[in-house]
Amino acid sequence: MPEFEDALSTALRQAAESVLPDRPLRLVSEAHAQGRRTRRRRKLAMVTTAAAVAAALAVGGTVVAMSGSDGHRTDTMVADPPPAGQGQRDVQMSNALTALLTPGTLTGIRPEDSIAKEDEKAGIAPAAGVAAKFSNSRGVAVVSVFVTRKPAGAGLSRVVCPPGGSGGSDGPCHIATFKDGRVMVSQSIQPAPKDWLGALYETAGYQVTVIQDWLRKPGTPGGNSPKTDAPLTVAQLTSIAQSDLWRTIAAGMPVPPGSATVAGRFVSPAPWS
Amino acid sequence: MRQAQTKAYIEFAQARTRPLYRSAWLLAGGDTHLAEDLVQETLSRMYVVWGRGSDKLGNPAAYAQTVLVRTFLMHRRRRATATERLTPDPPESGRQPAGGGTGDVALRVTLLDALARLGPKDRAVLVLRYWEDRSVEDTAEAMSATSGAIRTRTVRALERLRAELGEQAADLVPR
Numbered sequence: 396m397p398e399f400e401d402a403l404s405t406a407l408r409q410a411a412e413s414v415l416p417d418r419p420l421r422l423v424s425e426a427h428a429q430g431r432r433t434r435r436r437r438k439l440a441m442v443t444t445a446a447a448v449a450a451a452l453a454v455g456g457t458v459v460a461m462s463g464s465d466g467h468r469t470d471t472m473v474a475d476p477p478p479a480g481q482g483q484r485d486v487q488m489s490n491a492l493t494a495l496l497t498p499g500t501l502t503g504i505r506p507e508d509s510i511a512k513e514d515e516k517a518g519i520a521p522a523a524g525v526a527a528k529f530s531n532s533r534g535v536a537v538v539s540v541f542v543t544r545k546p547a548g549a550g551l552s553r554v555v556c557p558p559g560g561s562g563g564s565d566g567p568c569h570i571a572t573f574k575d576g577r578v579m580v581s582q583s584i585q586p587a588p589k590d591w592l593g594a595l596y597e598t599a600g601y602q603v604t605v606i607q608d609w610l611r612k613p614g615t616p617g618g619n620s621p622k623t624d625a626p627l628t629v630a631q632l633t634s635i636a637q638s639d640l641w642r643t644i645a646a647g648m649p650v651p652p653g654s655a656t657v658a659g660r661f662v663s664p665a666p667w668s
Numbered sequence: 669m670r671q672a673q674t675k676a677y678i679e680f681a682q683a684r685t686r687p688l689y690r691s692a693w694l695l696a697g698g699d700t701h702l703a704e705d706l707v708q709e710t711l712s713r714m715y716v717v718w719g720r721g722s723d724k725l726g727n728p729a730a731y732a733q734t735v736l737v738r739t740f741l742m743h744r745r746r747r748a749t750a751t752e753r754l755t756p757d758p759p760e761s762g763r764q765p766a767g768g769g770t771g772d773v774a775l776r777v778t779l780l781d782a783l784a785r786l787g788p789k790d791r792a793v794l795v796l797r798y799w800e801d802r803s804v805e806d807t808a809e810a811m812s813a814t815s816g817a818i819r820t821r822t823v824r825a826l827e828r829l830r831a832e833l834g835e836q837a838a839d840l841v842p843r
Binding site for chain 1: 677678681685690694704706707709710711712714715716718719739743775776780795798799826837
């Protein structure tokens with residue numbers, strides 16, 4: 396074994412000695428900015444906690460622990476437990492997105508649930524949504540997730556990739572069908588193939604869409620062949636879409652009427668730009 | 669943070685980016701995207717502790733390596749909790765072999781693939797012991813484990829790596 400250990404040490408050295416990050420200076424500046432944001436959030440959390448402790452003591456509230464957006468645990472006080480239903484689902488959606496988008500920084504996380512009355516009028520199934528600004532070493536994007544419970548017995552949608560040259564859907568499209576009928580679709584959309592990436596995961600009971608809007612800095616090379624990768628790869632998006640966390644959330648949603656259809660949902664990235 | 673502290677942090681970060689990236693690259697099994705994310709996360713955490721006084725860190729470079737390993741292990745744990753599944757045909761991967769070599773490239777790719785198939789703790793223990801040349805005690809401290817547990821894990825991780833490499837394990841040993 397010692398011979399193998401020596402050889403492994405040498406092989407690791409040979410493998411890694413010439414490895415360099417693509418943009419070391421950018422990595423440092425992004426880390427610096429991320430560190431500053433974390434420090435600011437912690438300071439704010441301390442102030443908020445102190446105020447919340449006082450408020451909760453005044454009304455005899457309870458303490459709950461919530462996971463912060465950077466993965467560090469932040470104690471937050473609430474006077475009453477969160478209401479069941481939509482409020483609770485919003486928390487579950489936020490927690491799921493926080494857990495799945497790592498490593499990286501998540502800011503401005505907010506619920507994007509559809510409006511039940513409008514859905515009912517339009518005959519579409521309601522969706523639980525969440526969106527946030529996500530940043531990592533490769534850039535900044537707005538990431539949104541929508542979970543839709545399908546009507547009972549709706550079956551699987553017939554998913555096809557759009558034909559090439561059809562305007563807004565020229566990017567690469569990939570469909571994977573599982574043996575049990577589950578479908579995974581990934582798609583990138585013009586104007587530049589990697590500016591807008593989406594993943595759709597559908598089972599017999601629910602559908603999840605994960606969309607990434609890449610927020611490029613002005614002057615960043617764009618066009619149809621961007622030279623850098625988007626903050627999240629297609630593989631990451633499909634992995635997020637398949638998480639069991641969404642299945643749990645979908646299971647807690649009311650079953651829509653049999654006539655309801657499943658509609659695509661989108662979030663404008665403008666509020667985070 | 670005072671201006672002098674910030675300047676010292678930037679100098680530190682610039683000096684440590686490459687060594688951290690190499691370790692992160694091995695921990696990530698050659699996934700350059702994940703390696704960059706791990707380094708950024710590590711350096712941002714270093715910034716947070718830097719504000720409390722870099723003199724309290726003792727050896728900031730070694731501390732940063734420890735933060736990197738813990739960030740990696742935490743990342744893997746979270747992904748496991750979130751029940752990560754592979755798609756039948758992943759459309760995109762960030763894994764890349766190191767450039768620069770010629771005849772050994774295939775062996776490097778094989779080694780990286782074998783490393784990537786190990787569990788995160790096995791991978792971490794091998795990188796710390798055989799890439800960073802850390803002692804059992806230092807490795808135990810970095811991985812929040814006992815020295816005995818690290819010794820056992822090292823032996824098992826080496827066995828697993830040998831098994832993953834199969835016949836190509838012999839190619840690692842110079843003849």
